[in-house]
Amino acid sequence: MRDVVITGIGLVSSAGEGLEAHLAALAGGTAPNTDPVTFEPFPVHPVGPLEWDRQIPKKSDQRQMEAWQKLGCYAAGLALDAAGAKEDATLKGRMQLIVSAGGGERDYAVDGQILTGLAKADNPGVFLNERLMGDLRPTLFLAQLSNLLAGNISIVHGVTGASRTFMGEESSGVDAIRIARERIASGQDEIFLVGGAYNAERADVLLIYEMGGFLWKKPYRPVWERPAEGGGMILGSGACFLVLESREHAASRGATPLAAVAAVASDRSRRKAGSVEGALHALSRQLNAKPDVVISGATGIKGITEEEQAGLKDIAPGAAVHATGDLVGHTMEAQAATGVALAAGLIADGKAGEALVTSIGHWRGEGAIRLTKA
């Protein structure tokens, strides 16, 4: 099996743009940027202003995308720049792409008008048809399709080896990295762009998680402190992409590895009390993890957050534990990649020798990633 290394990171979130900004925010330890007003009573961590033109030069491309796709495209461009791959069309032409994604957002005004009208319509079915035929923007569909973030990355950045889009909330983020890593390690492929994007500033996603009772509705508190007050997650807007490649491939093109992705493990089970803690122990054993830093994807949701905390005390006694939720919020499909990016940054800066990134899904799915020095 071959070593798999990270040679490029692209990261945007409420903490800013780029790995350095995020590492500085992590070291600073101040509370993350939070917008408590726009979606009151739901706080969200909004992404900072970005100059889209820097990574998505054509306005026509920008117009074709909704926020989640633009964030992803932007971060993908940053990762390609950081890996020294942006200008190498041949390399990008054989670079593989795995994106973890949900779906695009809705036209809220149209939805509201239709719902208002439906309540009074004589023939609701016919009314719905007429309004959707008349009011939906044809191109909105392409901004909603899950695989069109990958499609846009292919168009904007020319990454055209082949793309696959994984879905399934937090788990899809871990599994995208896992499959990319295994394909490189086994010699099936040489180089990948892998990651995800999330727009939290959306009433439709807040609606899904509010139906499930998962959202934090008070002023920001660190994730570990939320369970005692009822628990809940704060969604964050952001995106993270990683360039992964075999050590040999990186060396052959003179790219400097930041860290190695030593192993990735993930699983699912029917959750019950204690199962998250048990799963973390099992994943840690599978990874043979001995971390001196942990980057946790903890959500702040009651039950699973305390279980993770208890598990980490046994697995990584003495390790510094940072929660990505306290830096950028919960970025769902992008959470695992974001954790890996931060861990790689700490290792590259010599601030950690081995890192464990955890991803305990808000509802299902447990995963962990072990990073070591490159």
Place this chain on the structure above:
Amino acid sequence: MAFRDKQGRPLVAVTGMGVVTSLGQGKDDTWAALTAGKSGIHRINRFPTEGLRTTIAGTIDSVDVEPFCAPMLSERLAMLAAEEAVGQSGLAQEDFPGALFIAVPPVEMEWPQREALAKASGQDGDITYKDLLKAAASGEFKPWHDLFIFGTVADRVADRFGTRGSPISLSTACSSGATAIQLGVEAIRRGETQAALCIGTDGSVNPESLIRFSLLSALSTQNETPEGASKPFSKNRDGFVMGEGGAALVLEDAESAKARGATILGYVLGCGEKGDGFHRTRSSPDGMPAITAIRQALEDAGVLPEAIDYINAHGTSTPENDKMEAMSCTAVFGERMARLPISSNKSMIGHTLTAAGAVEAVMSLMTIGTGRIPPTINYQVPDPAIPLDVVPNVARDATVNYVLSNSFGFGGQNTCLVFGAEPKGA
């Protein structure tokens, strides 16, 4: 080394298959209708169609789920197909010894649910998402969180069949079913698992998804004769017809399949894929990405173009796809393409979108197994720009050892698979 391919990788055998389409439940019913040239396309009666440009589809109306919505129907279709496939394989029905790769349609909450939330909000003026959020806070709608997040169908299928590890839910648009199979093949070749359950499912014919495709002018509007609307490769083709379906394949390391005495139905010999950065919905005018995907699949299979006996086409019946597919196949197979049978199951089943690649994989293996090539029906007006043997209108008996199955999708997705009766040269 008998169970290794030319590159020394484990051979991947198919030991179980299941399918449900608008033509029937189970692969035998579907196959009988498909080889009889029967269409499953009909008028939509699931919802009112007044005001729509397209009023036909290959919906599956025999399967009832509650609440009726795309994720519930997609889950049920996946379960039915997987029950048949795992049953045929002889592997444990509730303790499947391998991973799950499942192509699922992107889901979101649908109009009946939005309406219920709007009603529950008590708002009788203009309704906004604020009102829906207010209703959501009641906790009354908790099950809809699970129903409408993206990982749920896979999680339920994983739970039902006891598959191992974290299930992969995926989308590569209209090539998703083929990608699910490719992921399974790769995992077995890596030695990560000795078995994989690969599924494609799609039960998403509802007003909004139909209208979305309609607004992109992708659908046939020839509603008068529903069974005649899907006309792949014909000059008068005018778009695809949406269909629903589910298909499952049990893939196994051939060595372990033989060792347990399983019947091998065929092999997945090769997979090829290539991205296209030309446009969101259109393919590169030179066809290079599709051509590359086909060539990669053949190369991965260790099969020369001359060995392919039949092509199971993507064949959507859109003006663009069929022209590009014919051009790409001709580029790879040369002059022989004029005589190489190529047919489209979509002429009868419609385009089952996320499921299509898996449905057509099962049909490709049935073609190998029975020596009968299903036709392209509704082929009345040949397109002079596509001078191919599309197996017009009537099934044909032939010895078929190697099949190429094409799948192409929005977002620059091109995935091709090669199936064989036996491994080449093994």
